[in-house]
Amino acid sequence: MSENTTTRRSRTHVSCTVNGDQVDFLADDGTSLLDALRDELDLTGAKEGCGTGDCGACTVLVDGRINCSCLMFAPEAEGCDIVTVEGIAEGDHLHPLQQTFLEGAALQCGVCTPGFLVSAKALLDENPDPTETEIRYALAGNLCRCTGYDKIVRSVQEAAVQLRGAAR
Amino acid sequence: MPRAHLMTPLRRFADGESVIEVEGATVGEMIVELDRLFPGLGEMLTMGSSAAVDGLIHAEPEFLAVEPDADVYFVAPLTGG
Amino acid sequence: MTITEDRPAYKWVGTRPIRHDGYDKVVGKARFAADRNFPGQLHGAFLRSPHGHARILAIDTAAAEVMPGVKAVVTGADFPDLPVGNPERDTGINLMARDAALYVGHVVAAVAASTRAEAEAAAAAIEVRYELLPVVLSIDESMADGAPLANPDNRTAFSGSDDPSNLATVTPLERGDVDAAFEAADVVVEREFDTAWVHQGYIEPHACVVDVGPDGRADVWASSQGHFRVRSQTAAVLDWDTARIKVTPAEIGGGFGGKTTIYLEPVAALLSEKSGRPVKIVMTRDEVLRATGPAPASKSRIRIAATNDGELTAIDGWIGYAVGCTNDMAGFVGAMSVASYKFPNLKMEFVGALTNTPRSAAYRAPSAPQAAFAIESVIDEIAQALDMDPIELRLKNAVVEGDLTSMGGPHPRVGFVECLEAIRDSEHYRSSVPEGAARGIGTGFWFNIGEQSSATVNLNEDGTATVITGSPDIGGSRASMALMAAEELGIDVHRITPVVADTESVGFTDVTEGSRATFATGMAVVNACRELVEELKARAATILGVGADAVEWVDGAAVAADKDPLPLAGITAKAKGTGGPLTVTASLNAGGAGPSFAVHCCDVVVDDETGRVEVLRYTTAQDAGTAIHPSYVEGQMQGGTAQGIGWALNEEYVYDDDGTMLNASFLDYRVPVASDLPMIETIIVEVPNPAHPYGVRGVGETGIVPPMATIANAVSRATGVRLSSLPMSPPKVLAALDER
Numbered sequence: 001m002s003e004n005t006t007t008r009r010s011r012t013h014v015s016c017t018v019n020g021d022q023v024d025f026l027a028d029d030g031t032s033l034l035d036a037l038r039d040e041l042d043l044t045g046a047k048e049g050c051g052t053g054d055c056g057a058c059t060v061l062v063d064g065r066i067n068c069s070c071l072m073f074a075p076e077a078e079g080c081d082i083v084t085v086e087g088i089a090e091g092d093h094l095h096p097l098q099q100t101f102l103e104g105a106a107l108q109c110g111v112c113t114p115g116f117l118v119s120a121k122a123l124l125d126e127n128p129d130p131t132e133t134e135i136r137y138a139l140a141g142n143l144c145r146c147t148g149y150d151k152i153v154r155s156v157q158e159a160a161v162q163l164r165g166a167a168r
Numbered sequence: 169m170p171r172a173h174l175m176t177p178l179r180r181f182a183d184g185e186s187v188i189e190v191e192g193a194t195v196g197e198m199i200v201e202l203d204r205l206f207p208g209l210g211e212m213l214t215m216g217s218s219a220a221v222d223g224l225i226h227a228e229p230e231f232l233a234v235e236p237d238a239d240v241y242f243v244a245p246l247t248g249g
Numbered sequence: 250m251t252i253t254e255d256r257p258a259y260k261w262v263g264t265r266p267i268r269h270d271g272y273d274k275v276v277g278k279a280r281f282a283a284d285r286n287f288p289g290q291l292h293g294a295f296l297r298s299p300h301g302h303a304r305i306l307a308i309d310t311a312a313a314e315v316m317p318g319v320k321a322v323v324t325g326a327d328f329p330d331l332p333v334g335n336p337e338r339d340t341g342i343n344l345m346a347r348d349a350a351l352y353v354g355h356v357v358a359a360v361a362a363s364t365r366a367e368a369e370a371a372a373a374a375i376e377v378r379y380e381l382l383p384v385v386l387s388i389d390e391s392m393a394d395g396a397p398l399a400n401p402d403n404r405t406a407f408s409g410s411d412d413p414s415n416l417a418t419v420t421p422l423e424r425g426d427v428d429a430a431f432e433a434a435d436v437v438v439e440r441e442f443d444t445a446w447v448h449q450g451y452i453e454p455h456a457c458v459v460d461v462g463p464d465g466r467a468d469v470w471a472s473s474q475g476h477f478r479v480r481s482q483t484a485a486v487l488d489w490d491t492a493r494i495k496v497t498p499a500e501i502g503g504g505f506g507g508k509t510t511i512y513l514e515p516v517a518a519l520l521s522e523k524s525g526r527p528v529k530i531v532m533t534r535d536e537v538l539r540a541t542g543p544a545p546a547s548k549s550r551i552r553i554a555a556t557n558d559g560e561l562t563a564i565d566g567w568i569g570y571a572v573g574c575t576n577d578m579a580g581f582v583g584a585m586s587v588a589s590y591k592f593p594n595l596k597m598e599f600v601g602a603l604t605n606t607p608r609s610a611a612y613r614a615p616s617a618p619q620a621a622f623a624i625e626s627v628i629d630e631i632a633q634a635l636d637m638d639p640i641e642l643r644l645k646n647a648v649v650e651g652d653l654t655s656m657g658g659p660h661p662r663v664g665f666v667e668c669l670e671a672i673r674d675s676e677h678y679r680s681s682v683p684e685g686a687a688r689g690i691g692t693g694f695w696f697n698i699g700e701q702s703s704a705t706v707n708l709n710e711d712g713t714a715t716v717i718t719g720s721p722d723i724g725g726s727r728a729s730m731a732l733m734a735a736e737e738l739g740i741d742v743h744r745i746t747p748v749v750a751d752t753e754s755v756g757f758t759d760v761t762e763g764s765r766a767t768f769a770t771g772m773a774v775v776n777a778c779r780e781l782v783e784e785l786k787a788r789a790a791t792i793l794g795v796g797a798d799a800v801e802w803v804d805g806a807a808v809a810a811d812k813d814p815l816p817l818a819g820i821t822a823k824a825k826g827t828g829g830p831l832t833v834t835a836s837l838n839a840g841g842a843g844p845s846f847a848v849h850c851c852d853v854v855v856d857d858e859t860g861r862v863e864v865l866r867y868t869t870a871q872d873a874g875t876a877i878h879p880s881y882v883e884g885q886m887q888g889g890t891a892q893g894i895g896w897a898l899n900e901e902y903v904y905d906d907d908g909t910m911l912n913a914s915f916l917d918y919r920v921p922v923a924s925d926l927p928m929i930e931t932i933i934v935e936v937p938n939p940a941h942p943y944g945v946r947g948v949g950e951t952g953i954v955p956p957m958a959t960i961a962n963a964v965s966r967a968t969g970v971r972l973s974s975l976p977m978s979p980p981k982v983l984a985a986l987d988e989r
Contacts, residue, residue, distance in 0.1 A: 030366070044277070044280065044281075044284035045276070047281065047283070047284075047452070047502070048283065050534040051533055052915070052916065054534075054915035055452055055534075055915050057452055085275075085276065086276060086278075088276075094275065098275040098276065101275050102271045102272070102275060104880075105265070105725070105880035107274055107275070108503075108724035108725060108881070108885075108888065109452075109501060109502050109503045109504075109724060110271075110500065110502070111452050111453045111500075111503060113274055113275060117275065135923070136924040139923040140922040141922075143452055145449075145451055145505070145891075145920065146724060147887060147888050147891075148887035148891030148892075148921075148929050149891065149921075149923040149926055150883075150928050151880070151884060151887070153923065173658070175656045176420075176421045176422045176423045177419070178407075212407055212409075220658030223650075223658070223659055223660070223661035225698070225699070225841070227700055227840075228838070241659075247509075247615060247698070248506070248611060248614070248697070248698050248762035248950055249449075249506025249612050249613040249614055249762060249949070
């Protein structure tokens with residue numbers, strides 16, 4: 001086999017905020033933000049379901065907006081504020097979406113759940129009282145193959161009610 | 169005597185018979201007897217087949233006890249998704 | 250909503266606690282197959298065939314072996330040649346081609362390197378010389394006179410013949426006198442149908458990490474529907490002793506039948522053995538679509554005879570399944586699936602035909618959806634011809650206990666009639682059809698299976714419990730196991746920790762398929778708990794100083810006359826002094842799986858300018874036997890329905906003439922998204938299965954069977970056109986409307 005295993009790859013130093021913490025890591029220029037989160041920071045909540053931005057399992061917030069982290073190069077995260085599913089709860093306190101997903105059985109296998117939670121949080125941050133149609137379109141970039149979406153949509157509706165109650 | 173019911177694809181190994189009465193205290197003993205009557209049929213019945221006895225389907229039923237008046241239906245190997 | 254026959258009052262069974270593994274899954278902590286890295290691990294990548302069928306003349310790996318980061322290369326020459334007749338021979342050939350590549354995407358070599366990019370670059374540098382062979386892509390091509398062989402290895406199963414053939418199985422079924430019945434019929438409807446290849450579409454791609462140590466033992470981390478099958482198949486394909494392999498189950502990101510077989514583990518094991526390092530392989534979505542799954546395409550002709558008062562007197566027909574590049578039981582299993590109506594006269598043939606496409610895999614109620622689409626469509630057309638309510642027609646002919654299945658055996662107690670009545674009486678069916686829409690009805694059946702399971706129940710010092718099984722938790726089964734244990738032991742469900750253990754920490758357990766986990770593994774849990782309760786009663790008798798016969802177990806406590814009840818925790822605290830740890834293991838081969846029926850109802854509108862079919866409202870009724878955790882029963886019904894709607898309206902493999910899939914991404918292979926679907930209303934019907942201690946039937950499979958015909962029947966009533974080809978995508982619907 002190859003003796004030439006010490007080839008240097010050029011790596012970029014990236015400095016950003018992830019779930020409120022200042023972090024630094026090195027990334028190849030071609031590394032996706034998703035791979036950096038998973039392999040460099042061991043934040044494996046975001047998943048790769050397709051690698052082409054079609055399934056939403058890798059969804060994270062970048063400066064408050066939802067992003068498919070598989071489509072973003074890690075060096076592009078320089079200076080950004082990134083939130084992953086691991087950063088949604090406040091300490092031991094689950095976010096209302098996490099709680100309503102549990103109570104409403106909105107997950108079966110659970111592999112798409114991190115992406116749905118991040119997308120749903122972005123929706124409710126923007127629109128605290130969405131219609132069912134607005135929820136369905138806001139989540140249309142996230143694929144779930146287990147649930148038929150029924151219990152996911154209902155759980156988002158319930159979380160919206162709870163968040164509006166808490167805001168009052 | 170218990171009755172062995174053969175699903176259609178098995179009948180060509182039993183001269184077209186669909187129901188055959190054979191001695192046997194277990195499904196396996198019935199298969200031995202069926203193979204004696206119709207050489208080659210036994211192999212077809214043991215290749216991963218299942219049997220329905222008294223309305224319950226059993227996988228690998230060789231050692232399943234059968235009553236003297238039982239109806240044993242030999243059916244296809246079962247899978248699922 | 251739940252419609253229940255008389256049954257005992259349960260304290261825990263039928264409640265909806267938060268699932269035990271839920272917290273890890275909503276905070277991102279749960280570890281799925283691709284979520285673990287071993288120290289020092291390498292990354293694997295494949296070279297796959299660009300040809301649909303080709304003899305492999307030579308493979309030159311020399312250039313690849315000296316590329317940066319490369320530590321190991323394997324080809325078919327590294328694998329043992331299993332004898333014809335070995336049940337895993339085809340599994341091994343499918344995961345690494347030997348003499349020939351049998352489909353586009355068939356693996357011909359694999360590389361392990363320091364990074365995935367290095368492994369991919371090296372795999373691309375491997376040179377293969379092919380001799381192109383004729384490609385067989387469809388059932389018609391496969392069955393044509395003088396057709397080239399899709400796979401010269403194949404022999405028709407159960408035929409007694411040793412001649413190479415493109416036929417996997419030929420399964421005739423016959424009862425009664427079909428010719429006489431058709432002659433006497435008042436109404437006869439006959440149609441031909443076809444359905445496309447579809448994929449299970451689990452969101453988690455296949456992945457594993459395998460570490461083979463210097464002692465030759467393999468540590469496997471992988472997600473699957475059954476880690477004992479991963480172990481047995483890996484051992485068989487490599488011709489290794491089973492004891493060399495330990496498989497630890499990762500959380501599984503969906504399977505639906507597609508993860509009942511393996512694609513990666515033996516390759517990773519050989520790469521690890523050669524390199525002396527752990528090897529991780531993660532498929533891309535492109536690879537998942539091109540080289541795993543899918544479910545067979547089908548073609549069928551169905552003819553049904555009826556009397557004027559709606560008795561279905563005869564069915565005759567032919568259903569063919571394109572099973573892919575190796576032998577497969579799809580046709581056999583399809584024959585089992587025709588069991589919903591009495592049909593006194595029946596003559597059918599089911600055929601599986603090989604094609605140069607990926608080896609097909611089980612997909613939720615395998616083979617039944619294709620058959621049900623055809624049969625339920627023809628039955629609906631008979632209802633239209635007789636001007637009869639489609640539910641009344643089905644009620645007149647529905648099987649009940651004692652009626653024959655297509656294979657010959659009688660049905661046990663089943664709930665088909667109850668499901669039909671549940672939809673007939675539902676608010677949805679009784680409501681008027683919305684303006685511009687139309688309503689369809691369809692039904693489905695799956696026999697379900699039992700098989701082997703093991704469970705160990707440990708009682709802890711403080712009266713809590715651990716329930717250990719070998720069935721991966723695909724959709725809430727940990728919670729179901731804990732609920733049944735809570736009911737038996739009489740303790741709170743959240744004082745029970747349900748665990749899915751590795752292959753060295755729990756007894757053998759068959760793969761999760763055929764909706765068997767809650768049924769069979771649940772039965773093992775119940776048996777273990779019942780044995781534990783007997784032991785608890787004996788220990789309590791010692792503690793209370795009464796005779797063993799004097800103790801009853803009531804609501805989590807030992808009760809004896811003239812004594813205070815002794816709760817479970819009071820017994821476990823004295824375990825050491827009364828005989829040692831309280832633990833029981835139960836294992837079984839569960840017979841008596843209960844068939845599950847479903848009846849679906851939907852309202853659709855058809856846009857006659859675009860051909861798009863929109864589902865406005867959808868209701869499903871299904872016989873669960875007993876719903877242990879109703880939320881996850883509803884989830885199975887809703888998820889199966891959504892997959893069926895995708896199969897009906899959007900999903901299909903598009904191949905070019907060489908067998909290259911043209912739409913291998915989630916952008917182009919279009920599964921339903923949230924905005925495509927309405928809420929899916931559920932009615933759980935509970936007709937308990939007498940063979941299970943709580944009446945469980947298993948609910949995973951049946952939900953996918955009815956949607957295609959349900960929607961086609963609604964489209965027919967909306968447009969006056971009968972759609973007989975899946976998917977009913979906009980171009981096909983438009984073409985049908987134009988022909989009208």
